Amino acid sequence: MNTLRILGRIVINSVERLGRAAMFLYEVMLGSWELVRRFYLVVQQVYAVGVLTLLIILVSGLFVGMVLGLQGYNTLVKFGSANSLGLLVALSLVRELGPVVTALLFAGRAGSALTAEIGLMKATEQLAGMEMMAVNPVTRVIAPRFLGGVLALPLLTALFSAIGVMGGHLVGVGLLGVDAGAFWSQMQNGVDFHDDIMNGVIKSVVFGVVVSWIAVFEGYDAVPTSEGVASATNRTVVYSSLAVLGLDFILTALTLGEV
Amino acid sequence: MINRKSLELWVGLFVAAGILALAMLAFKVGNLTSADVMNSYKVTGRFDNVGGLKVKAAVTMAGVRIGRVSAIAFDNKKYQALVTMDIDGRYQIIPKDSSASILTSGLLGDQYIGIEPGGDDASLQNGDSFLRTQSALVLEKLVGQVIFNKAGESAPAK
Numbered sequence: 001m002n003t004l005r006i007l008g009r010i011v012i013n014s015v016e017r018l019g020r021a022a023m024f025l026y027e028v029m030l031g032s033w034e035l036v037r038r039f040y041l042v043v044q045q046v047y048a049v050g051v052l053t054l055l056i057i058l059v060s061g062l063f064v065g066m067v068l069g070l071q072g073y074n075t076l077v078k079f080g081s082a083n084s085l086g087l088l089v090a091l092s093l094v095r096e097l098g099p100v101v102t103a104l105l106f107a108g109r110a111g112s113a114l115t116a117e118i119g120l121m122k123a124t125e126q127l128a129g130m131e132m133m134a135v136n137p138v139t140r141v142i143a144p145r146f147l148g149g150v151l152a153l154p155l156l157t158a159l160f161s162a163i164g165v166m167g168g169h170l171v172g173v174g175l176l177g178v179d180a181g182a183f184w185s186q187m188q189n190g191v192d193f194h195d196d197i198m199n200g201v202i203k204s205v206v207f208g209v210v211v212s213w214i215a216v217f218e219g220y221d222a223v224p225t226s227e228g229v230a231s232a233t234n235r236t237v238v239y240s241s242l243a244v245l246g247l248d249f250i251l252t253a254l255t256l257g258e259v
Numbered sequence: 260m261i262n263r264k265s266l267e268l269w270v271g272l273f274v275a276a277g278i279l280a281l282a283m284l285a286f287k288v289g290n291l292t293s294a295d296v297m298n299s300y301k302v303t304g305r306f307d308n309v310g311g312l313k314v315k316a317a318v319t320m321a322g323v324r325i326g327r328v329s330a331i332a333f334d335n336k337k338y339q340a341l342v343t344m345d346i347d348g349r350y351q352i353i354p355k356d357s358s359a360s361i362l363t364s365g366l367l368g369d370q371y372i373g374i375e376p377g378g379d380d381a382s383l384q385n386g387d388s389f390l391r392t393q394s395a396l397v398l399e400k401l402v403g404q405v406i407f408n409k410a411g412e413s414a415p416a417k
Contacts, residue, residue, distance in 0.1 A: 040263075043266070043267065043270050044266065046270050046273070046274075047261070047266050047269055047270050047273075050270070050273050051269045051270060051272075051273045054273060090288045094284060094288065094289075152273075154277070155273065155274060155276075155277025155278070155280075155281075156277070158277050158278075158280040158281040158284060159276060159277055159280045161280070161284055161288075162280035162281075162283050162284055162288075163280075165284075165288055184287070187288055188287075188288070188289070191288050191289045192289060192315075193285055193289040196289065197284050197285060197288070197289045200284075201281070
């Protein structure tokens with residue numbers, strides 16, 4: 001009987017939390033409109049979540065591309081089609097690895113920082129202080145961080161994929177001796193702008209919204225103690241990683257239209 | 260805290276680099292420049308068997324890509340496959356009596372439609388269809404035919 005009650009409580013709590021998160025997103029969206037006049041607040045956040053995440057994105061993109069080049073070459077060479085290496089590297093990066101790995105890294109590097117920052121503001125009663133001064137903390141603090149994340153992630157994804165292709169080129173053409181002309185021409189023949197590249201861009205925009213949303217909500221909803229902030233940060237990383245991977249499957253299934 | 264000027268510079272640099280990367284993906288990795296068929300027109304062809312032809316497969320003439328397959332449907336009345344092709348508007352010079360055949364690039368490559376130009380002065384217009392078509396080669400049928408012929412040759416010798 002007790003276990004049933006606990007189960008019920010868990011379900012009710014999570015549905016309630018989901019509802020609060022949705023209401024919160026609506027509020028943040030409303031707040032975002034007012035930021036058109038104070039765009040500098042968003043620029044600051046793009047710096048914090050975008051520029052400062054750049055290094056890890058570029059380094060991982062380069063290495064993911066290089067590994068793809070190495071692994072792909074070893075498999076393709078068995079079938080005598082090592083010339084398709086460029087296509088393999090570009091398609092896997094643009095369609096899947098670019099958006100997903102960037103979103104995961106973004107959740108770990110920028111999402112957790114957002115949650116910790118907002119949670120700490122709440123714990124030290126800065127948000128309450130703002131409300132006392134008739135400043136809406138959602139517009140002043142939350143919305144710029146949300147928008148900054150939404151703007152930064154697609155750009156980071158594009159950079160990740162681009163540098164990954166460079167990494168694949170470095171290993172494939174420079175190290176393993178695939179013909180440079182075949183590398184690029186096969187890639188250009190096989191990669192479609194609408195189907196592949198736009199698919200990746202759409203994914204990265206969706207991931208940007210979801211990861212930023214989870215990060216700011218967890219921060220805003222955190223229990224205002226040091227423990228509460230710690231577990232909120234933890235939840236941000238776990239939930240956004242799961243959400244990214246789950247949504248990735250759904251988006252891929254939708255765009256391929258074959259499931 | 261970083262000052263306003265260099266913060267703006269960094270963000271500007273970041274956004275520019277991101278857009279540049281997207282442009283590189285679009286033009287260098289993808290084929291935005293040549294892929295899209297501009298103000299295309301549609302022609303159709305009926306095939307007995309389309310084999311492994313897929314939507315978006317290339318339509319070529321003399322080996323040059325001039326369009327793509329936009330739809331493949333089954334014709335209920337004639338028991339044939341109805342293939343609709345989008346041809347680039349720049350190539351509105353395909354003679355009316357041209358023939359379309361489904362070919363394979365390489366031994367295991369993708370299938371595509373090759374157009375063999377005829378000699379008619381009038382050219383195909385939007386909505387017209389190819390009169391002469393050649394179906395895809397089905398490997399199993401071919402192998403079956405070879406075996407059948409071989410069997411036919413050796414039978415009278417016995």
